Amino acid sequence: MAHILVVDDEHGIRDLLWEVLNDEGHAVTLAENAAQARAARATEAPDLVLLDIWMPDTDGVTLLKEWAAAGLLTMPVIMMSGHATIDTAVEATKIGALAFLEKPVTLQKLLSAVEVALKKDRPGAGGQTGAAGLATPAAPPPLPAVAQRIQGFALDLPLREAKDLFEKAYFEFHLHHEGGSMTRVAEKTGLERTHLYRKLKQLGVDLSKDKSRAS
Numbered sequence: 001m002a003h004i005l006v007v008d009d010e011h012g013i014r015d016l017l018w019e020v021l022n023d024e025g026h027a028v029t030l031a032e033n034a035a036q037a038r039a040a041r042a043t044e045a046p047d048l049v050l051l052d053i054w055m056p057d058t059d060g061v062t063l064l065k066e067w068a069a070a071g072l073l074t075m076p077v078i079m080m081s082g083h084a085t086i087d088t089a090v091e092a093t094k095i096g097a098l099a100f101l102e103k104p105v106t107l108q109k110l111l112s113a114v115e116v117a118l119k120k121d122r123p124g125a126g127g128q129t130g131a132a133g134l135a136t137p138a139a140p141p142p143l144p145a146v147a148q149r150i151q152g153f154a155l156d157l158p159l160r161e162a163k164d165l166f167e168k169a170y171f172e173f174h175l176h177h178e179g180g181s182m183t184r185v186a187e188k189t190g191l192e193r194t195h196l197y198r199k200l201k202q203l204g205v206d207l208s209k210d211k212s213r214a215s
Contacts, residue, residue, distance in 0.1 A: 001025045001026055001027060002026050002027070002047040002048060002118050003026070003027045003028075003029070003044065003045075003046045003047050003048075004021055004026050004027070004028050004029070004046060004047065004048045004049070004050065004114070005028075005029045005031060005037065005040050005041065005044070005046035005049045005050070006018065006021070006028060006029070006030050006031070006049075006050045007031045007032075007033075007034070007036075007037040007049065007050065007051045007052055007055070007060070007063075008031075008032070008050070008052040008055075008080065009032050009033060009052060009054075009055045009056055010052075011032070013052075013103070014030045014032065017050060017110075018030060019183075020107065020110065020111075020183055023181050023182055023183045024111070024114075024179075024181055024183065024184075025179065025180075025181070026114075029044060029046065033055055033056065033057045033058070034055060034057050034058035034059075034060075034062075034063045035057060035058075037049075037051070037063060038063075041067065041072060045074075045075070046075055047075060047076075047118060048075055048076050048077075048078070048114065048117050048118060049075060049076070049077045049078070050077075050078050050080060050101075050114075051063065051064065051077055051078070051079055051080065051097075052079075052080050052081065053079055053080065053081035053083075053088060053092070054081055054083060060079055060080075060081075060092070061079075061088065061091060061092050061095070064077060064079070064092060064095050064096065064097060065095055068095050068096050073095075073096045076098040076117040076118075076120055077096065077097045077098060078097065078098055078099045078100070078101060078113050078114070078117055079092045079097045079099070079100045079101070080100075080101045080102075080103055080105060081100075081103060082102065082103030082104065098116075098117050098120065099113050099116070099117065101113055107183065107187060108187075111184075164203060167199075167203055168203040168204065168205060171185070171189070171196075171199070171203065171205055172205055174188055174189060175205070182196065182197065
C-alpha cells in the first residue's frame with residue numbers, strides 16, 4: 001500500500017480518484033489547492049502525487065517548480081489536465097514530473113501510470129528481494145474454498161443452486177486475482193460497480209476489507 005496525495009480543485013475528480021485509489025488499497029490524502037498540497041507534502045511525505053495543472057491559487061507547474069527548487073521533489077509526480085498544451089506537458093516533465101495524464105482520465109491509464117510510478121519510486125515494494133536484488137512477488141493467498149471446489153463441480157445439483165455456486169466461485173476467483181479490488185473486478189467482468197456489489201452480497205461473497213477513508 002502506498003500513500004498518494006491527490007491535488008485537484010474539482011470536488012468530483014478528487015472524490016473519484018479517492019474511490020479508485022482507495023479501492024486499490026492505497027492511503028489517499030486530498031488537497032483542493034496548492035496551499036493544502038504544500039501542507040500535506042510537508043507533514044506526510046507521500047509516495048506519489050497526482051497534481052492538477054490548472055488551479056485557482058497556484059498552478060500545478062508553478063508548485064512543481066517550487067518543490068524542485070526547495071529539494072522537495074523526492075517523490076514521483078503525475079500531472080493531470082484537460083486543457084494543457086504539449087508545451088506545458090513537456091515543461092512539467094523537464095522540471096521533474098514523471099508522467100502526464102489528460103482529463104478525463106480513463107481508469108486503465110490512471111492505474112497503469114500509478115503502478116509504473118510506484119515501481120519506479122520503490123523498486124522492491126510488494127515482495128522480498130532475492131540474491132540478485134530483484135523483487136520476488138509475494139505468494140498469493142490460497143483460493144477461496146468454493147473456488148477450489150469448482151473442478152469437482154457437482155452436476156447433479158438443481159440448476160439454480162449450480163448456477164449460484166458457479167457464480168460465487170467465478171467472482172471469488174476474480175476478487176482473489178485482483179487483490180480484492182472491486183474496481184478491477186468490475187472492469188474485468190464487465191459489470192457496473194453498484195450492480196457487482198449487489199450481486200456479490202446476494203451470493204454471500206465475503207467483502208470484508210478496510211475501506212476507511214484516509215484523512
